[in-house]
Amino acid sequence: MQVHNFNAGPSMLPNEVLYKASKALIDFDGLGMSILEISHRSEAFLQVMAEARQLVRELLQLDEDFEVLFLHGGASTQFMQVPYNLLDTGETAGYLDTGVWANRALKEARLFGNVEVIASSADRNYCYIPKSFTVPKHLKYLHITTNNTIYGTQWHQIPEVEVPLVADMSSDIFSRQLDFNKFALIYAGAQKNMGPAGVTLVVVRKSILGKVSRLIPTMLDYRVHIQHESIYNTPPVFAVYISMLTLRWLKEQGGIAAIEKRNEEKAALLYREIDENPLFKGTADPADRSRMNVCFVMNDPSLEKEFLEFCKKEDIVGIKGHRLVGGFRASIYNAMPIESVEYLVESMRYFARTHG
Numbered sequence: 001m002q003v004h005n006f007n008a009g010p011s012m013l014p015n016e017v018l019y020k021a022s023k024a025l026i027d028f029d030g031l032g033m034s035i036l037e038i039s040h041r042s043e044a045f046l047q048v049m050a051e052a053r054q055l056v057r058e059l060l061q062l063d064e065d066f067e068v069l070f071l072h073g074g075a076s077t078q079f080m081q082v083p084y085n086l087l088d089t090g091e092t093a094g095y096l097d098t099g100v101w102a103n104r105a106l107k108e109a110r111l112f113g114n115v116e117v118i119a120s121s122a123d124r125n126y127c128y129i130p131k132s133f134t135v136p137k138h139l140k141y142l143h144i145t146t147n148n149t150i151y152g153t154q155w156h157q158i159p160e161v162e163v164p165l166v167a168d169m170s171s172d173i174f175s176r177q178l179d180f181n182k183f184a185l186i187y188a189g190a191q192k193n194m195g196p197a198g199v200t201l202v203v204v205r206k207s208i209l210g211k212v213s214r215l216i217p218t219m220l221d222y223r224v225h226i227q228h229e230s231i232y233n234t235p236p237v238f239a240v241y242i243s244m245l246t247l248r249w250l251k252e253q254g255g256i257a258a259i260e261k262r263n264e265e266k267a268a269l270l271y272r273e274i275d276e277n278p279l280f281k282g283t284a285d286p287a288d289r290s291r292m293n294v295c296f297v298m299n300d301p302s303l304e305k306e307f308l309e310f311c312k313k314e315d316i317v318g319i320k321g322h323r324l325v326g327g328f329r330a331s332i333y334n335a336m337p338i339e340s341v342e343y344l345v346e347s348m349r350y351f352a353r354t355h356g
């Protein structure tokens, strides 16, 4: 690591993962060929895919009804693929509107059936998580975005519902312990907390599939990918490999329980500084703050440009806020070491001392 990389996605990966991946790029597993040059149906790659799927199963402690898939197309394809497979014409799905990504998801669902927005935090630019709402029992499923990458909010309490729960966990998958068996389907683009861009994790209950009457194109039918153990066509081989290495790394760290503790420490450290430092303030409601994406602004907005330049000089990268929120966003996913968060906090203190 040459800089302190707070990018929101694609984002930093563990050094040892990058090192191993770089070696596999030249010679994979002593085969005398790059991992980019082998067949996706070779024994070597079949093992990579099997291990990746097994690690997901193990880390999330999934029951037998679940299947684990590594697909193309990013989380954005799942916005469409989920209703394609789960929502019949005339049926209704519920969506929790907590930001841009949630909106993109519900917009796609409208192409397939009815969408009911069950709750929204649009009234205050998505700076909080809706609290009191009722979930009608007639919904085919309820869709939730567990972490709102752009606004720095996160569901700390997953709603208890009687309908199947579908979750976009792109920016907090593997970051905290949840009862993952409570979900019917979970998806996540890899490039935030699991690996590089180019592959999407889908974890789906077999028992919810096959219930819509429409015809589903082969590549969009989860059942086809399940039947072919996630190698129906050529998968994004290198992205799956790096994701597998990252999952191995996570297991070596002690799994989700251990990484959750570290994530809590990192977030607490940074939020404490934001709350105590006279120059800065957080943008999300404190109770709903994300442990992955920490959003903050300056009390004097005219200093923001200077702070950004100062960060650049200090090798602090990727903390410019999303244009919809402004200010700063420090993304502190699993791979981010606490030392980098400490470094950012020190830099904020130094800036306050010299600009007080």
Ligand SMILES: *Cc1c(COP(=O)(O)O)cnc(C)c1O
Pocket (backbone or CB within 6 Å): 009, 073, 074, 075, 076, 077, 101, 145, 147, 148, 149, 168, 169, 170, 171, 189, 190, 192
């Ligand atoms: C980044 C992000 C997406 C979009 O992911 P792509 O893989 O680029 O399609 C969707 N949902 C959330 C919560 C995200 O953070």
